Every structure is written in structure tokens, then in C-alpha cells.
Amino acid sequence: MKMANFRSTFRILRNSVILQMKSNVISSDFISTLFIQPVIFTIISVGTYLYGNKPDFGLFAITGTGLIAIWNNNLFTSGEIIRGERRTGTLSLIMATPSSLLLILLGKSFANAITSVFAMGITFLTGMLAFHLPIGISNPLAFLIGLILIIVSITCLGLVFGSLFILTRNAGEFVSVANFPVYILSGLSIPLTLLPLWTRPLSQFLTPTWGNIILNEAASGSGGNMLPNYLVIVGLSIIYLVIARILYKRVEYLALRAGTLEQW
Amino acid sequence: MTIIFTENLRRTYQTITGIIRRKKKEIVALDGVDLSIQSGELFGLLGPNGAGKTTITRILATVLLPTSGTAQVFGLDIVKGVKQIRPRIGLVFGGERGLYWRLSGRDNLQYFADLYKVPPEVAKRRIPELLEMVGLTDRANERIEGYSRGMKQRLHIARGLIHDPELLFLDEPTIGLDPLAARDLREVIRGLNQAGKTIFLTSHYMFEIDALCNRVAIMNKGKILVMDTPSALKKVVANLEVVEIECFGIPEELILKLRAHPSVQAVNIERLEHSQLVQIQAPAGAELVKEFLGILEGVQVRKVVTRQPTLEDAYVKLVGEESKKV
Numbered sequence: 397m398k399m400a401n402f403r404s405t406f407r408i409l410r411n412s413v414i415l416q417m418k419s420n421v422i423s424s425d426f427i428s429t430l431f432i433q434p435v436i437f438t439i440i441s442v443g444t445y446l447y448g449n450k451p452d453f454g455l456f457a458i459t460g461t462g463l464i465a466i467w468n469n470n471l472f473t474s475g476e477i478i479r480g481e482r483r484t485g486t487l488s489l490i491m492a493t494p495s496s497l498l499l500i501l502l503g504k505s506f507a508n509a510i511t512s513v514f515a516m517g518i519t520f521l522t523g524m525l526a527f528h529l530p531i532g533i534s535n536p537l538a539f540l541i542g543l544i545l546i547i548v549s550i551t552c553l554g555l556v557f558g559s560l561f562i563l564t565r566n567a568g569e570f571v572s573v574a575n576f577p578v579y580i581l582s583g584l585s586i587p588l589t590l591l592p593l594w595t596r597p598l599s600q601f602l603t604p605t606w607g608n609i610i611l612n613e614a615a616s617g618s619g620g621n622m623l624p625n626y627l628v629i630v631g632l633s634i635i636y637l638v639i640a641r642i643l644y645k646r647v648e649y650l651a652l653r654a655g656t657l658e659q660w
Numbered sequence: 661m662t663i664i665f666t667e668n669l670r671r672t673y674q675t676i677t678g679i680i681r682r683k684k685k686e687i688v689a690l691d692g693v694d695l696s697i698q699s700g701e702l703f704g705l706l707g708p709n710g711a712g713k714t715t716i717t718r719i720l721a722t723v724l725l726p727t728s729g730t731a732q733v734f735g736l737d738i739v740k741g742v743k744q745i746r747p748r749i750g751l752v753f754g755g756e757r758g759l760y761w762r763l764s765g766r767d768n769l770q771y772f773a774d775l776y777k778v779p780p781e782v783a784k785r786r787i788p789e790l791l792e793m794v795g796l797t798d799r800a801n802e803r804i805e806g807y808s809r810g811m812k813q814r815l816h817i818a819r820g821l822i823h824d825p826e827l828l829f830l831d832e833p834t835i836g837l838d839p840l841a842a843r844d845l846r847e848v849i850r851g852l853n854q855a856g857k858t859i860f861l862t863s864h865y866m867f868e869i870d871a872l873c874n875r876v877a878i879m880n881k882g883k884i885l886v887m888d889t890p891s892a893l894k895k896v897v898a899n900l901e902v903v904e905i906e907c908f909g910i911p912e913e914l915i916l917k918l919r920a921h922p923s924v925q926a927v928n929i930e931r932l933e934h935s936q937l938v939q940i941q942a943p944a945g946a947e948l949v950k951e952f953l954g955i956l957e958g959v960q961v962r963k964v965v966t967r968q969p970t971l972e973d974a975y976v977k978l979v980g981e982e983s984k985k986v
């Protein structure tokens with residue numbers, strides 16, 4: 397890649413982030429996925445573990461719930477971004493530019509993902525206030541690096557699902573259903589050890605699985621070297637982007653053929 | 661040089677009708693369109709609602725695929741050459757959609773400059789120039805939300821020009837503008853053409869096309885009926901005159917009677933606020949006014965005028981003839 401190309405790519409990415417930040421007002425969706433859901437989910441899942449006499453799982457329940465919130469927020473906002481582009485009539489206009497739609501959406505999705513860091517904070521707070529769980533993060537730096545990598549990675553995974561929204565305005569129903577397997581398979585709502593063995597390879601392919609491991613280890617201080625896990629997340633992100641690129645090419649073609657870019 | 665070329669271009673849409681018994685229906689939006697547009701032209705495409713104007717514009721602007729047939733822009737196939745075509749064309753749809761409402765006018769232009777990979781130093785110079793050209797310099801830092809319709813439409817034009825395209829597609833750019841704003845916008849369009857840009861314009865308004873375009877195609881129901889210079893098209897109605905009768909509450913059967921009159925070439929009804937304007941095309945000098953008024957016996961008539969035909973009448977005649985065939 398030439399330097400000028402690189403700069404232009406960076407500019408598109410950065411300005412898409414900024415544009416999305418500017419356009420985002422506090423919508424009711426935003427409040428629901430980032431504040432209300434995390435609180436309720438944390439109470440349910442931490443409560444379940446506590447009453448099941450498994451207090452060790454308290455921390456696990458909290459990071460898991462936080463990741464669910466981040467994942468949910470990402471998935472729905474990436475759909476919402478594309479729906480918004482349809483509504484404003486800009487989807488076909490940005491498609492008509494020489495910039496890659498995937499790159500534009502990556503920037504916009506990432507902007508939303510950053511805001512979802514709140515959700516993680518909220519779940520920790522809920523855990524501490526509602527259940528008096530003694531939660532300290534023993535390795536804050538490892539936790540923070542992990543959190544950033546996970547957010548980037550979840551953004552990439554969200555884009556894979558988001559491709560469907562380009563194809564049809566009705567992608568929402570499908571995505572809400574497809575959403576559950578992801579967090580069950582990633583062990584966010586119940587521990588992975590409770591899942592049948594054959595699901596293991598699927599779990600390993602999902603970035604939230606690794607994210608949950610990293611956050612837990614960093615918070616409890618139980619982990620040794622974090623680098624391998626970080627690398628897995630980076631590797632998975634690259635794989636998601638490659639898949640997304642292939643999908644977007646196909647989906648853009650199908651949308652141009654069906655003439656659905658302007659339907660909202 | 662040929663900039664736009666299409667041959668036997670077809671486009672159909674699938675729609676689903678009915679809720680319980682779902683039936684697939686195929687709508688033919690373009691039914692074999694042949695076009696050839698040269699560099700430097702200001703080409704006008706005219707047609708009633710649903711004629712297929714937006715469909716063909718979108719196909720040529722690479723945001724919709726044809727069902728079959730050939731379409732080339734700059735001699736490149738619109739599917740295979742899409743990467744080379746996109747940086748060289750600008751696309752402007754009329755209406756209020758197509759802008760980021762929460763951003764200022766300037767930020768909208770800046771964002772599209774990035775997406776079109778305009779080098780920052782060029783964008784820095786061009787954005788103020790474009791804002792000046794469309795008269796939005798003073799309001800450039802306000803959010804689009806607060807813009808009037810005409811302001812949004814002008815910003816659209818600036819957005820479509822941000823990468824200095826050679827070819828500009830304008831789909832009903834003056835729709836919904838007041839007459840003065842529309843006239844200003846037409847001046848801008850004319851200026852762009854004089855500055856060397858090829859322009860593909862669609863419109864409902866004959867006078868707009870007449871005033872601006874060097875060549876016109878009239879289309880209806882997915883087909884091009886005629887394609888020529890505005891003055892040549894007016895020849896279709898050259899030996900006719902138009903009798904305009906303004907009346908109140910004309911019954912359908914009388915309109916049919918007028919249409920059936922052997923000398924009548926075309927009849928168009930325009931609905932005014934409280935009355936109807938019946939426009940009858942008949943051979944010049946045939947002195948048929950009395951006969952027409954005879955047919956309209958019993959209808960309250962307010963005014964009768966005989967006038968020279970315009971391009972609009974040519975359009976009425978051509979589109980009318982086409983509808984009669986079906």
C-alpha cells in the first residue's frame with residue numbers, strides 16, 4: 397500500500413468514527429443496551445450463581461454480562477447504522493464513492509463500540525453494589541489492553557453479521573435470533589464446561605470466549621502470560637475482517653441487483 | 661467522444677403483493693433503452709411518474725444493476741469498470757434525503773471529500789469554492805437539520821461536485837423548489853455545463869429541459885419515445901395550435917368525446933385550484949373553437965384561449981399517443 401493510500405484509508409476510518417460520534421445522541425436504544433440491560437443481566441446471572449452456591453463464579457458472571465452488553469450493543473448498533481444510512485438516503489451515495497463500504501462501517505461501528513465500555517463499568521458497579529462482591533482488578537493494565545482488543549474484535553465480528561443489513565431492511569429479526577448462540581457459545585451466560593463437547597471448536601472461533609478468559613484472568617490475577625491470548629484475539633479479528641470483506645462484496649452485489657438500497 | 665452508451669437496457673423489479681397469498685409480481689421499469697450521449701452535452705430525460713428516469717439514472721451511476729442489456733460509461737462496462745467509473749461521476753438526487761442531518765453543511769462536504777479520496781489540500785480549497793457557488797457560505801457551519809429544502813438541495817449539488825467529476829447525474833434536482841430557487845439552481849447547472857461538464861438531467865418540467873438541454877429524450881413506461889433537440893421535438897406540434905378551455909367540473913365522457921373528434925390530436929386536462937384547464941391540440945387555423953364549445957354544452961366555461969404549442973404540448977402529444985396504443 398502506498399503512503400497516500402494509507403493516509404486516505406486512515407482518514408476515512410477516523411472521520412467515520414468522528415461522524416458517528418457526532419450523530420449519536422442518547423437514543424433510547426442506547427440507554428437500554430448500555431445501562432438497563434447490563435444492570436438486569438448482572439443481577440440475574442450473579443444472583444443465579446450465588447444462589448447456586450457458586451460464589452467463585454461471581455466475577456465470571458460480571459465479565460460475561462459486560463461482554464454480552466458490548467456484543468449486543470455492537471450488533472444492534474451496526475444494524476442501526478446501516479438502517480440509519482438507508483433512512484437518510486446516504487447508503488447508495490456512500491456506496492457510489494470509491495471508498496470501501498466495509499471500511500466506512502468499521503469506523504462507525506467502532507465509534508459505537510467505544511461507548512460500550514460504559515456497559516462493562518456498569519456491570520462491575522452493579523456487582524459491587526447489589527451483591528457486595530469484592531471486586532478489584534488485580535492487573536489493570538492487562539485488563540485494559542484486553543478490553544480494547546476485545547472491543548475492536550467484537551466490532552469486526554459485528555460487521556460480519558451487519559452485512560445482512562445491507563441486503564435487506566428486515567435483517568433485524570434474523571440477527572436478534574442469531575445473537576443468542578453467540579453468547580451462549582462464548583460462555584458468557586453459562587460456563588463453557590457445561591456445554592456439550594462438540595461445541596468447543598465453535599466457541600474457540602468466537603472472540604468473546606477469549607475475551608472472557610482474558611478479563612477474568614486479568615481481574616483475578618490468576619493468569620500468567622497474557623500475550624498468547626491477546627494474539628488469538630488479534631488473529632480472530634483478522635479472520636473476521638477477511639470473512640467480512642468477502643461477504644460485503646457479495647452482499648453489495650446482491651443489493652445492487654435487488655435494488656433495495658433505498659428501501660427503509 | 662461517447663460518454664454514456666446503452667443498448668437494449670432492461671430492468672425489472674420483483675415485488676410481492678398480498679399478505680396471505682403472496683404473489684410475486686414483476687415490474688418492468690426499463691424496457692429496452694438505447695442511449696448515446698456525447699462529451700459536453702447537457703442531456704435531458706423527461707417523463708411522467710414511474711417512467712423509469714430514476715431507474716436509468718441509478719444504473720448509469722453504478723448504484724443499481726441492470727437486468728439485461730449493455731450500459732457503458734466512459735466506454736467502460738458499468739459492472740466490470742465500476743472502480744474506474746465511480747471516481748469520475750457525480751450523483752445528485754433531488755429531495756431532502758442523502759445528507760447527514762446532524763452534521764453541518766461543511767462537515768458533510770468534508771466527509772464526502774474523504775470518501776472520494778480528494779487530497780486534503782485540494783478539499784481545503786474546493787469546499788469554500790463550492791459553498792460559495794451554491795450560496796451557502798454564510799450557513800456552512802450550521803447543522804443540515806435547520807436548512808430549508810432549497811438549501812439542502814443546493815448542498816446536494818455541492819456534494820456531487822466535491823471530487824470534480826467529468827459527468828454529473830442530476831435526478832430531478834429542482835423538485836420542490838420555489839420558482840426563484842429553481843431558477844438559481846438552473847443557472848448553476850448551466851454554468852457547470854459551460855465549464856465543460858457533461859450533465860445527465862431528469863425532470864418533469866418541460867420548460868426546464870427546454871431552457872437547459874441541448875438534447876432531450878422523452879420516456880414513458882420504460883421506453884424512450886423520441887430523442888432529439890428541443891426545437892426538433894417542437895416540430896411534432898409545429899402545425900398545430902392549442903385551444904385552452906378553462907371550465908368547472910367537466911365530465912369524463914365529454915373528455916372522451918373531445919378526444920374522439922377527428923381533428924383533435926391530443927387532449928390534456930390540467931387540474932387548477934377550482935377548475936380544469938382542457939388543452940386541445942388541433943391543426944392550426946381549423947377554427948374549431950365553436951365545435952369544441954358545442955361538445956362542452958352545459959359545462960360552465962370560464963375562459964377560452966388559442967395559443968402556439970410549446971415543448972410541453974409536444975410531450976403531451978407523444979406520451980398521449982403512447983398511452984393510446986396500450
Ligand SMILES: Nc1ncnc2c1ncn2[C@@H]1O[C@H](COP(=O)(O)OP(=O)(O)OP(=O)(O)O)[C@@H](O)[C@H]1O
Binds near residue numbers: 674708
Ligand atoms: N425498488 C423498487 N421496487 C419495485 N419497483 C420499483 C422500485 N423502484 C422503482 N420501481 C418501479 O419501477 C418503475 C420506474 O420507477 P422510477 O422510479 O424509475 O420512475 P421515475 O421516472 O423516476 O418516476 P418519478 O418521476 O416518479 O420519480 C415504477 O413503476 C416504479 O414503481
Ligand SMILES: [Mg+2]
Binds near residue numbers: 714715831
Ligand atoms: Mg424518479
